[in-house]
Amino acid sequence: MSRRDHSRQKFWKPTDDGPKTKIEEERLVDVTEADSTSFVPGNQTSLSIEKQRQQLPVFKYRTHILYLLEKYRTVVIIGETGCGKSTQIPQYLYEAGWAANGKVIGVTQPRRVAAITVATRVAEERAAILGHSVGYAIRFDDCTDAERTRIKFVTDGLLLREMMKDPLLTQYSVIMLDEAHERTLYTDIVLGLLKKVQRKREDLRIIVASATLDAEKFRKYFETNTSSDPEEDTAAILTVEGRMFPVDVFYIKAPVPSYLKATVETVMKIHHTERYGDILAFLTGQDEVEQVVSLLIEHARQLPKDALKMFVLPMYGSLPGREQMKVFERVGKGTRKIVIATNIAEASITIPGIVYVIDCGFVKINAYNPKGGFESLVVVPVSQASAQQRAGRAGRIRSGKAYRLYTEDDFLKLKPGSVPEMQRSNMAAVVLQLKALGIDNVLRFSFLSPPPAQNMVRGLELLYALGAVNETCHLTVPLGIRMAEFPLSPMFAKMLMASKDFGCSEEAVTIAAMMQIQNVFQTPSHNKINALKAKRLFSVAEGDHITMLNTFNAFLKWGKSARWCGQNFLNYKGLMRAIEIRKQLCALMKRAKVRLVSCNGDMVAIQKCLVSGFFANAARLNFSGVYRTIRDDYELHIHPTSVLYAEKPKQFVIFNEIVHTTKEFMRDVTVVDQRWLYELAPHYYDFGTENEIAAKRAKIDY
C-alpha cells in the first residue's frame, strides 16, 4: 500500500483560533421561556455553552454570514463536517432578528433523527424547552408551538407537505436546506419549488448548506442576475472549514480479485499492526456483510488467548433493532470493535470509536428503468464524494486511517458525485405532487438535475391510467387532488379512493399502512426455519396483501404485544409504525369523504379493490412456468419473500413493485381473476392492438 498525503488537506485539524470579531453580549435564555417552571441553567452553564459555541469554526463567519444574507437572496454555505453550521447558523439568524414579527426560521434535514437531534441540541444551547421557541416537526411528531416557535427543524419531505397547504411558505423568513449535497428526492423538489417561491417573495432568504461539491451549481441555479455586473448578483458562496482530525488515505497497489477477501485481510492486518481504535468496513449488501462477519469470527477464534480480542458485528438496514444497537455500545480495553456495514454507516448512522475505515469502493443503489417501469438494485462504483465521506468516518475522535480497496488511478476515474435520486426514480409520485402544487407543465419545471424525459412521460402515463390526470394532463377533481394528499405512491392512493366502491375501506387502509413498513417478517440467520414457520401462521392463499392484513389484525388481537411479536418473528417497531400510518390514512380518508367500512372477510372485495390501484402491475403465468406482464410481455418471477413463492403458481397476479436483483422479481403479490382486470381497467386493457395503444398515447398532450 502506498501512503498518500494529498487527501490530508481535505480534513482539518482542530484549531484554537478564537473569534476574530467581538460580539455583543447576548441573553441566552429566551424571554418566552423565563417564566416557565422547568429547569433553567444557571449563569455558569450559560457561559460554558456560549464558550463552546464560540469555539466552533463557523463562529468566525457569523457576521459574514449575516452580511451575505442581507445582501444576497440566496447563500450557498459549504460547511465541512463538524463546523457547526446546522446548529449555529439558525441561532445567528435568530439573534440577528430574522425571526422578528412572528416569522419563523426553517431548517430542513433529510432524515427524521437528524431533525430531532439538531433541534434538541439547539434548544439546549438556548436553554429553551424543546417545542417552544425551538422545535421540530416530522411525520407523526409535531413538536412545535404555532405561536411561539421561531426556529423550526423539519424533514424536507414534511416541508413539501407544508407547501401544499401554504405554497408561499408565508410564515418563514429564511429556509435553510441542510445536507443539500445528499441530493435526496425531496431536497431536489424543495429546491425547485423554493426557486419559484423566491420569484414571488422578494423577502424570502434561502441558505443551501452542503458539505463540499456542487457549490457553484447551487449558486448558478438560484442566480437571477442576467447582467454582467457582479454587483447585481443575487446568490453567493461561503466556505467554512470543518473540525475533523486528519485521515491518512491508503490505496492498494494493484486491483484485487475479491474485495471480500481483501476486506478480511485488511481487517486482520490492522488488528495485528495498528494500535487501539475500532474498525468500520463498507460493503454493498447484507449477504456480503454476513459472509465477511463469519469469516472474521473464524479468525477471531484463532487469536492467541492474551492477544487483543476482536468483537465483530454486522450492520445493515434490515437487521433487527436489538442487533443494530450493539454497534453503538462501547467495548472494553482488551477488545477491538469491528463493524462490517452497508452504506447505512456512510451518512445515516454514526458509529462511535471508529479510527480505521475500509472502503470496498462500491455501493448498491436503486435505479429506475423507465423502459420496463421497474427498479433495479445494482452495484456501482462509489463517487469520489462518497469515498471521501466514508474516509471521514475515521476522523471523528482522533487522526485515523482509511484503506481503499482500489488503486489511486481508479479513484481518480470515479465520478465526482453520485447521480441524484431525481434522475433515477419513478416520477409518478413526484409529478402528482408537483401538479397538486399548481405546476401544470411539469416537463418545464426547473429541476436542478432534470430527470430523463422518458421517466416523466412514464409517470404521466400511469397517472392518466389511474385517472389522476385527464387527457390534457390536468389534475382531475376530486380524484387527482385527493390522491395527491395521501403520503403514498399513486397506486396505493388510488386503491384507497376506490375502496369506497367495494365496501372494504377498513381493510384497504390496513393493507396500505402495512405495505409501507419493511421487514414485517424477520428471519434471523440462526433461526430461519422457525421464522418461516411462524410466517406460515399468517399466510393465506390469496397472497401477500391479505397476509399482511391478517398479521396486522393478529397484532391488535394480541394487544400489540412486543413479546408476542418476538415469539412470532415479527417486527414490533414496524407494526407500531403501521398503526400510526393507518391512523394518518384514516384521517385523510375522512377528508376525502370515504367512509370506513369493513367487508367482513369478503376476500374478493379486497382483491378487486387492489386491482383498481394496481391493474397496471398485472402478470399472467406463461406456459413455460414463468410470469409475464400483461401489458409489455416482460418476464417476471415471484420474489422469494412472497407467500406465493412456494405455492403452485396461479394464472393471474398483481404486484406492488418489481425489483431487479438476480432476476426480475415481483414483490408483494396477490392472486386475481383475469375478468376483474377488464372489468376494472377497461381503459387500460381494452385499448386493442399495440399500434392503437401507441396512437392513443401519442394523442395525450403532455
Added chain:
DNA sequence: GAGCACTGC
C-alpha cells in the same frame, strides 16, 4: 427454485 442499498411524506 432461493433473496432483501438507504431514506422520507
